[in-house]
Amino acid sequence: xxxxxxxxxxxxxxxxxxxxxxxxxxxxxxxxxxxxxxxxxxxxxxxxxxxxxxxxxxxxxxxxxxxxxxxxxxxxxxxxxxxxxxxxxxxxxxxxxxxxxxxxxxxxxxx
Numbered sequence: 001x002x003x004x005x006x007x008x009x010x011x012x013x014x015x016x017x018x019x020x021x022x023x024x025x026x027x028x029x030x031x032x033x034x035x036x037x038x039x040x041x042x043x044x045x046x047x048x049x050x051x052x053x054x055x056x057x058x059x060x061x062x063x064x065x066x067x068x069x070x071x072x073x074x075x076x077x078x079x080x081x082x083x084x085x086x087x088x089x090x091x092x093x094x095x096x097x098x099x100x101x102x103x104x105x106x107x108x109x110x111x
Contacts, residue, residue, distance in 0.1 A: 005042055010065055011054060012040040017086045018058070028090060029057030059089045 015025040015036070022040070026033040030053055038044035046054070055062040088096050 007046060007051075007065060008039055008042045011036075011046070014054075014058065014060075014065075014086075015040070017083065018090065019083070019087070029054045 015022065018025070020028065022036045023033045026036045029036075031050065035044065035050070039046050039050070051062055051065050055065055088099065091099075
């Protein structure tokens with residue numbers, strides 16, 4: 001079943017791009033570490049509720065987990081930028097605003 005493998009692979013790649021262990025990812029998405037391991041290995045097919053928990057936990061649309069997009073929106077961007085974006089999706093909005101303000105101040109200082 002190709003779709004199952006794609007979903008499982010996407011979940012594993014998502015976790016790895018966030019530089020999280022299975023344990024950390026499981027805590028973030030409110031699932032057990034064992035469940036994450038089984039999903040990533042393709043032993044368990046995640047149901048809609050599980051996909052929703054994952055999407056909600058990492059603050060992405062559930063569609064990102066279930067659709068096969070041939071076009072990668074991050075394609076062409078430096079890996080550090082895509083890694084930062086992925087990480088920021090897990091942070092509260094106050095942290096994101098603070099990081100944005102700091103980045104703007106640093107970059108304006110260099111002009």
